[in-house]
Amino acid sequence: MTSIAGTxxxxxAADPPVIxxxxxxxxxxxxxxxxxxxxxxxxxxxxxxDVTHEIAPQSVPAAVxxxxxxxxxxxxxxxxxxxVDPGVGTERRALLLVTDRxxxxxxxxxxxxxxxxxxxxxxxxxxxxxVHLPDGFRAYSIExxxxxxxxxxxxxxxxxxxxxxxxxxxxxxxxxxxxxRVGAMVALPPFRARxxxxxxxxxxxxxxxxxxxxxxxxxGEDLPRGEIAVTVAGRTIRGLSPTFAAAExxxxxxxxxxxxxxxxxxxxxARELDADxxxxxxxTARTPGNATx
Amino acid sequence: MTSIAGTxxxxxAADPPVIxxxxxxxxxxxxxxxxxxxxxxxxxxxxxxDVTHEIAPQSVPAAVxxxxxxxxxxxxxxxxxxxVDPGVGTERRALLLVTDRxxxxxxxxxxxxxxxxxxxxxxxxxxxxxVHLPDGFRAYSIExxxxxxxxxxxxxxxxxxxxxxxxxxxxxxxxxxxxxRVGAMVALPPFRARxxxxxxxxxxxxxxxxxxxxxxxxxGEDLPRGEIAVTVAGRTIRGLSPTFAAAExxxxxxxxxxxxxxxxxxxxxARELDADxxxxxxxTARTPGNATx
Amino acid sequence: MTSIAGTxxxxxAADPPVIxxxxxxxxxxxxxxxxxxxxxxxxxxxxxxDVTHEIAPQSVPAAVxxxxxxxxxxxxxxxxxxxVDPGVGTERRALLLVTDRxxxxxxxxxxxxxxxxxxxxxxxxxxxxxVHLPDGFRAYSIExxxxxxxxxxxxxxxxxxxxxxxxxxxxxxxxxxxxxRVGAMVALPPFRARxxxxxxxxxxxxxxxxxxxxxxxxxGEDLPRGEIAVTVAGRTIRGLSPTFAAAExxxxxxxxxxxxxxxxxxxxxARELDADxxxxxxxTARTPGNATx
Numbered sequence: 001m002t003s004i005a006g007t008x009x010x011x012x013a014a015d016p017p018v019i020x021x022x023x024x025x026x027x028x029x030x031x032x033x034x035x036x037x038x039x040x041x042x043x044x045x046x047x048x049x050d051v052t053h054e055i056a057p058q059s060v061p062a063a064v065x066x067x068x069x070x071x072x073x074x075x076x077x078x079x080x081x082x083x084v085d086p087g088v089g090t091e092r093r094a095l096l097l098v099t100d101r102x103x104x105x106x107x108x109x110x111x112x113x114x115x116x117x118x119x120x121x122x123x124x125x126x127x128x129x130x131v132h133l134p135d136g137f138r139a140y141s142i143e144x145x146x147x148x149x150x151x152x153x154x155x156x157x158x159x160x161x162x163x164x165x166x167x168x169x170x171x172x173x174x175x176x177x178x179x180x181r182v183g184a185m186v187a188l189p190p191f192r193a194r195x196x197x198x199x200x201x202x203x204x205x206x207x208x209x210x211x212x213x214x215x216x217x218x219x220g221e222d223l224p225r226g227e228i229a230v231t232v233a234g235r236t237i238r239g240l241s242p243t244f245a246a247a248e249x250x251x252x253x254x255x256x257x258x259x260x261x262x263x264x265x266x267x268x269x270a271r272e273l274d275a276d277x278x279x280x281x282x283x284t285a286r287t288p289g290n291a292t293x
Numbered sequence: 294m295t296s297i298a299g300t301x302x303x304x305x306a307a308d309p310p311v312i313x314x315x316x317x318x319x320x321x322x323x324x325x326x327x328x329x330x331x332x333x334x335x336x337x338x339x340x341x342x343d344v345t346h347e348i349a350p351q352s353v354p355a356a357v358x359x360x361x362x363x364x365x366x367x368x369x370x371x372x373x374x375x376x377v378d379p380g381v382g383t384e385r386r387a388l389l390l391v392t393d394r395x396x397x398x399x400x401x402x403x404x405x406x407x408x409x410x411x412x413x414x415x416x417x418x419x420x421x422x423x424v425h426l427p428d429g430f431r432a433y434s435i436e437x438x439x440x441x442x443x444x445x446x447x448x449x450x451x452x453x454x455x456x457x458x459x460x461x462x463x464x465x466x467x468x469x470x471x472x473x474r475v476g477a478m479v480a481l482p483p484f485r486a487r488x489x490x491x492x493x494x495x496x497x498x499x500x501x502x503x504x505x506x507x508x509x510x511x512x513g514e515d516l517p518r519g520e521i522a523v524t525v526a527g528r529t530i531r532g533l534s535p536t537f538a539a540a541e542x543x544x545x546x547x548x549x550x551x552x553x554x555x556x557x558x559x560x561x562x563a564r565e566l567d568a569d570x571x572x573x574x575x576x577t578a579r580t581p582g583n584a585t586x
Numbered sequence: 587m588t589s590i591a592g593t594x595x596x597x598x599a600a601d602p603p604v605i606x607x608x609x610x611x612x613x614x615x616x617x618x619x620x621x622x623x624x625x626x627x628x629x630x631x632x633x634x635x636d637v638t639h640e641i642a643p644q645s646v647p648a649a650v651x652x653x654x655x656x657x658x659x660x661x662x663x664x665x666x667x668x669x670v671d672p673g674v675g676t677e678r679r680a681l682l683l684v685t686d687r688x689x690x691x692x693x694x695x696x697x698x699x700x701x702x703x704x705x706x707x708x709x710x711x712x713x714x715x716x717v718h719l720p721d722g723f724r725a726y727s728i729e730x731x732x733x734x735x736x737x738x739x740x741x742x743x744x745x746x747x748x749x750x751x752x753x754x755x756x757x758x759x760x761x762x763x764x765x766x767r768v769g770a771m772v773a774l775p776p777f778r779a780r781x782x783x784x785x786x787x788x789x790x791x792x793x794x795x796x797x798x799x800x801x802x803x804x805x806g807e808d809l810p811r812g813e814i815a816v817t818v819a820g821r822t823i824r825g826l827s828p829t830f831a832a833a834e835x836x837x838x839x840x841x842x843x844x845x846x847x848x849x850x851x852x853x854x855x856a857r858e859l860d861a862d863x864x865x866x867x868x869x870t871a872r873t874p875g876n877a878t879x
Contacts, residue, residue: 015630020619026503027320027613030363033313033344037366040340044308044368047626048342049634051619057504058559070616073623073745075630086559089535154535156549159366210612211643242675242740256742266644266672319796320613323656326606326637330659333633337601337661341635350797351852379852382828447828449842452659 017170042167068114143179191217212268220254224285310463335460361407436472484510505561513547517578603756628753654700729765777803798854806840810871
């Protein structure tokens with residue numbers, strides 16, 4: 001009782017199912033609530049948790065980033081539904097992915113990438129594409145109409161396909177009953193800035209959080225040893241700060257996600273730097289000769 | 294287990310109660326959480342689901358539209374609370390409406406209209422007004438002070454009247470104990486554009502969703518046969534698109550609600566057209582002679 | 587069954603735990619969901635309720651105001667987590683406060699002030715500071731690493747300290763096991779405008795709600811007897827309105843919180859008056875001589 005369960009250990013048989021929802025539907029409309037109604041109509045005991053419904057509209061990469069910061073903290077028997085689906089109504093598959101760290105449901109457009117190991121995602125082309133699934137990962141194309149709503153609309157698969165599939169899974173339906181097993185699924189490559197010929201890490205902003213902090217694709221573990229210099233939007237930051245509270249003005253730190261982040265103490269870095277998702281970020285080892293700016 | 298329960302079938306006796314909340318309170322303040330605290334203080338096992346708290350302030354029609362897209366997807370024993378209440382503190386009734394499709398609690402100002410059949414709503418005047426309840430619909434004026442908080446404020450009936458009433462109902466209190474049965478309640482007429490003398494459907498925008506899509510009061514089933522032309526904000530759209538993904542630019546389609554919707558692929562129709570709730574929309578059968586614009 | 591439990595009475599042993607969350611994390615990121623994942627990984631049966639995640643970034647007073655309007659409506663065994671934490675990563679304590687009205691977890695920076703009696707908060711200096719805890723209030727410095735996540739980040743104590751502490755408490759861990767008992771904690775003084783030498787109440791706006799209503803620190807019970815005049819942003823309001831619905835234009839009323847509030851019927855007072863948190867508000871007894879403006 002005094003050890004934190006975290007993501008380890010199997011759930012007890014009697015545990016109520018946990019279902020998380022991540023969408024770009026927002027909360028002004030009834031879309032999310034309709035999905036919850038479908039789930040609760042079938043599985044009254046489900047614990048439904050909103051990850052966020054504020055994903056930038058139709059932005060698959062943003063959904064991958066946010067879910068990558070959330071899914072690892074859920075129990076391994078959780079069911080994670082992610083519906084960011086610019087191709088709804090086209091022939092893209094509806095996917096069920098079964099892993100030891102959770103079960104994942106969504107369109108086969110890369111939005112479930114955070115469920116895959118980085119090495120697997122590394123095989124995907126720059127804009128995303130099919131990758132072969134490794135041992136321990138099983139994917140199914142959701143096609144069994146008995147697991148969908150009787151009437152499937154062309155525009156709202158969250159309610160008509162993904163929510164009922166999650167509820168059936170929560171009720172104990174075996175994954176292979178949902179449809180044919182598939183050996184590959186669409187993935188995005190990992191967020192990870194690579195060094196150029198000079199050794200400088202060339203990255204970009206991948207997310208802006210509520211505080212206006214810029215989250216970059218530079219990994220803390222990839223940073224050069226010793227003092228570093230971070231250049232973004234024409235400004236240079238020297239050295240890492242251990243915490244928000246340890247510096248004034250513009251600062252760089254390795255955030256809780258393990259990514260290099262750029263912040264303004266008691267301010268909004270995105271606004272002050274006029275930076276956005278995609279803004280380039282360069283990290284170099286700081287040497288006396290380049291300590292300018 | 295493989296059939297979707299949807300809205301059919303009675304709930305089992307042991308099912309925990311489901312209570313949904315729809316308000317215009319927003320999520321910046323503590324209003325919604327105070328309601329949840331009152332409910333959970335009385336009925337710890339309630340499954341409380343937020344429909345939305347982003348209804349435009351004091352907009353009863355917007356609440357009716359959004360709830361009409363959500364309530365049908367919940368179990369028939371769910372309790373739906375809707376508090377959009379410009380007349381709070383006046384003499385308007387607090388209402389409990391019991392139907393085969395759910396139980397509904399809110400002020401008697403039309404906000405529960407989505408619980409009524411269209412034919413019944415059709416008897417309401419244009420701006421809303423009392424309608425007689427048909428067989429199978431029972432309404433009660435919530436007046437029994439034993440079912441309210443001990444101290445009822447003048448400005449926050451969501452916390453002091455509607456939340457405790459919902460909790461008492463969830464705990465099994467019989468509807469007739471809440472107060473006198475009433476034979477009529479306030480309703481809004483249905484959202485349904487009517488044809489003019491030339492046969493053109495004259496409608497309006499009734500909702501703008503998170504994507505900037507314009508939802509209109511033109512029903513898919515009322516559309517003229519064959520090709521149509523949709524005119525809105527000085528622009529004309531020819532023909533329906535089967536899905537978002539099937540067209541470029543400005544397009545019209547019948548959305549998951551069954552209403553004609555107007556969207557811009559990968560864009561925001563409300564902004565691009567400078568359209569708002571209330572903007573007129575006209576749909577005509579497309580003939581060669583009027584294929585201009 | 588017909589009496590409202592409200593905040594009185596002990597919870598039954600079998601009741602599932604209730605945990606509320608109040609943060610400034612917003613809902614665009616995964617921060618809040620990660621906290622919920624940690625809690626549900628340890629305590630699947632927890633009822634997690636969002637108070638709000640829209641506290642103005644790093645605004646401890648705003649968190650105190652909002653939680654003061656919510657916490658009293660929850661059951662007395664509820665666990666309230668509040669993470670507004672500008673000093674995260676510094677040496678400020680992580681605190682567990684045990685009272686007869688709830689258990690409270692958060693940084694020791696004043697953010698738990700709403701759990702303290704006003705008389706106790708009255709001992710705090712204007713900007714907040716340590717106060718001695720009275721009988722019936724026990725506080726502990728959360729230091730037992732067995733109750734934290736195995737790896738504690740420097741920037742996200744909500745996930746790594748406060749969420750697992752709440753889950754352990756929900757599972758029944760005794761408060762004294764979390765760390766050493768402390769006799770004082772940081773508190774903010776109460777929101778309560780004081781009269782000046784002339785008897786006028788000199789207050790300020792402490793919160794702006796979703797409707798643009800200005801909530802002030804003038805208590806309804808402190809208002810002068812008879813007619814009053816409220817001056818704010820260069821405008822004077824004469825008399826109190828009993829409800830929103832009872833007046834036109836600019837009006838003052840005692841809101842559901844017991845504070846004087848200023849509203850514009852069918853409008854937004856904050857925008858119309860160009861008022862903000864901190865805007866001065868003066869209330870005087872209205873006498874014929876000063877009935878101008």
